[in-house]
Amino acid sequence: MFDLVSGNSMIQMMDRSMTLATRRMTLIAANLANIDTPNYHTQDFSFEKAFKQSMAELDGQLSPTSSSLPSYFPSASTATVPTTNDDAPPAYERNDLNDVNLDQQTELLAKTQNIYQLSSEFAQNELRTVLGAIRDAGK
Amino acid sequence: MSTFDAIKDIAASGMSAQRLRVQLAASNIANAETTRTADGGPYRRKEPIFQTLLLGETQEGVPVTGVQVTGVQQSNDPFIPKYDPSHPDADANGVVNFPNVNPVDEMVNMTEAGRSFEASVAVIRAVRTMELSAQDLLRVQ
Numbered sequence: 001m002f003d004l005v006s007g008n009s010m011i012q013m014m015d016r017s018m019t020l021a022t023r024r025m026t027l028i029a030a031n032l033a034n035i036d037t038p039n040y041h042t043q044d045f046s047f048e049k050a051f052k053q054s055m056a057e058l059d060g061q062l063s064p065t066s067s068s069l070p071s072y073f074p075s076a077s078t079a080t081v082p083t084t085n086d087d088a089p090p091a092y093e094r095n096d097l098n099d100v101n102l103d104q105q106t107e108l109l110a111k112t113q114n115i116y117q118l119s120s121e122f123a124q125n126e127l128r129t130v131l132g133a134i135r136d137a138g139k
Numbered sequence: 140m141s142t143f144d145a146i147k148d149i150a151a152s153g154m155s156a157q158r159l160r161v162q163l164a165a166s167n168i169a170n171a172e173t174t175r176t177a178d179g180g181p182y183r184r185k186e187p188i189f190q191t192l193l194l195g196e197t198q199e200g201v202p203v204t205g206v207q208v209t210g211v212q213q214s215n216d217p218f219i220p221k222y223d224p225s226h227p228d229a230d231a232n233g234v235v236n237f238p239n240v241n242p243v244d245e246m247v248n249m250t251e252a253g254r255s256f257e258a259s260v261a262v263i264r265a266v267r268t269m270e271l272s273a274q275d276l277l278r279v280q
Contacts, residue, residue, distance in 0.1 A: 022142040023199060026197060106261065109262060117272045
């Protein structure tokens with residue numbers, strides 16, 4: 001059987017980008033919920049680094065011969081969890097050892113949401129193209 | 140736990156913690172002049188103690204860290220003495236101990252709680268938009 005989606009690098013890429021965006025969103029939500037918790041440290045990872053890593057993994061996997069195997073898809077949404085947890089600069093204006101920065105986190109929230117939507121938009125576009133190709137072939 | 144649900148749970152925990160904080164601020168402001176309590180003595184300022192709460196893990200192993208109020212602390216700051224000999228709770232010197240509540244502090248506290256609450260609401264709003272755009276993927280025509 002033809003597998004038009006898992007062999008498509010565009011859709012694979014966008015899938016990973018969306019997975020990473022939701023992952024980052026979980027951390028941002030935790031940071032914002034704990035904005036007043038004493039001793040709490042900001043949790044985050046570098047989206048760019050994680051995405052590049054996913055891309056490198058994907059490049060290894062996307063060989064045309066393996067794309068029609070049924071077992072091909074398993075790692076699609078289990079891209080490795082990036083563990084980079086760069087220390088945020090301490091907030092000197094606070095005295096509760098909490099380093100969450102509301103403005104920075106809000107900006108990240110909007111950014112991550114945009115990344116997700118953009119990826120979803122690209123994936124949808126690609127799916128449309130695939131569908132168009134199928135339709136044209138039927139004519 | 141689905142990731143979107145996990146994010147909403149986190150935001151909800153943040154919202155309920157901040158709501159409790161506003162509740163305590165309201166109680167402090169309402170009782171700013173209360174000189175009699177069930178425990179005896181004037182009212183003492185109450186403040187919440189926030190602590191991280193591990194709600195579980197997402198399928199990918201990302202920790203889901205919410206927040207909870209583990210307790211309410213009564214402030215041991217000194218009471219505010221006022222001279223008012225006609226007051227029924229005045230001591231031998233005519234001094235009445237009023238609660239250790241500073242209305243300005245409470246106002247700041249409430250504003251801060253409001254901002255933090257809004258931040259959690261913003262998270263839920265963002266997640267909703269993300270869910271909608273994920274659903275849009277089904278609409279390929």
